[in-house]
Amino acid sequence: MAEKSIVFFDIDGTLLTEEKKLPASTREAIFTLKEQGHEVAIATGRAPFMFEDIRNELEINTFVSYNGQFVVLNGEVIYTNPLNISSLEKLTEEALQKKHPIVFMDHEDMKANVPEHSYIRESIDTLKIEQFPTHDPDYYKDRDLYQTLLFCPEGEERYYESKYQDFDFIRWHPVSVDLLPKGGSKAKGIEKIVEKLGIPKEKQYAFGDGLNDIEMLRSISNSVAMGNGKEEVKVAAKYVTKSVEDDGILHGLRMLELL
Structure with a gap:
């Protein structure tokens, strides 16, 4: 197992x-990694x-979702870390007063606490997914x-950051924040996965581009920021590859000598 990355x-x-879109070079690189015996997550x-569609296309059954x-x-x-519901209820009440809508999310679905809002449509549409939150204020x-x-x-x-200490807030869109x-x-x-698999730090790799990737890139020994990533993300990583549109995954894996 120690030889596996x-x-x-x-x-x-x-x-x-x-x-x-998933670049063809990225898809090919991931299947080559797996053929060589490496774990891909x-x-x-x-x-x-x-x-789910990406997991099926790439045949990946190991993942960290909801930012861990x-x-x-x-x-x-193998691991779940739910939100503090009593604090969330208080925050939700205050957000309603400020006309800031909320979307509640579990592992199966997402529900909005308002019937509709332009901010929800604007941000969720950028993900280009089939699902859209329906209305259920008690979800x-x-x-x-x-x-x-x-x-x-x-x-x-x-x-909210100053008042609600049970939560971290990470902006992912001009009108939306992950709570x-x-x-x-x-x-x-990631710690939960590598502990189970027994893979040492020197055999752990990670690729990312956003603000929610910074801690991951800082903690992984062989971390790679995408060329299209934010500058603070590039500073956090050990390496910087090309942009995703410019075969950045393939280039980065070759740079790491994994391919």
Whole structure:
């Protein structure tokens, strides 16, 4: 097992282009990695139901979803880290007063606490997924939630950050913020997988481009930022590859001498 490497890939801006396309070179590179006996996994902020098609296409059964809050190894759930519901209820009440909608998310579905809102449509549409949140303001009750989306203009999340200490807030869109359990991250989720597999640090690799990838890239010994990534992401990584549209995954894997 020690000879085997594991490579974690973010999805948006890493596996997929801005148009949500999977480059042919990326697909070929991932299957070559697997043929060589390496473990290939996904590490994303998306919900499991938001990337089932990618998992099926790439035949990947190990993933870190919800930025580390719902972790699956070879098709089996091995770790979950749900949100504090009492704190979420208070935040939701206050957000409603400020006309900031919320989308509640568990491992199977997502529900909005308002019937409709332009911010929800604007941000979710960029993911180019089939699912869209329907209305259920009580969806947070009697179930575990692993992430919530707070919809507000840039900067307005700072009020919630100062008041709600049970959560971390990570912006992923100009009008939307991921709301996570405090201290939760892709890095924490990855730890659960590599511990189970017994793969040492020097055999761990990760590719990412966004703000929610920073802790992952800092914690993984062989980390790679995409050329299209934000500057603070590139600073966090050990290496920088080309952009996703310019065969960045293939280039990065060759740079790491995994291919």
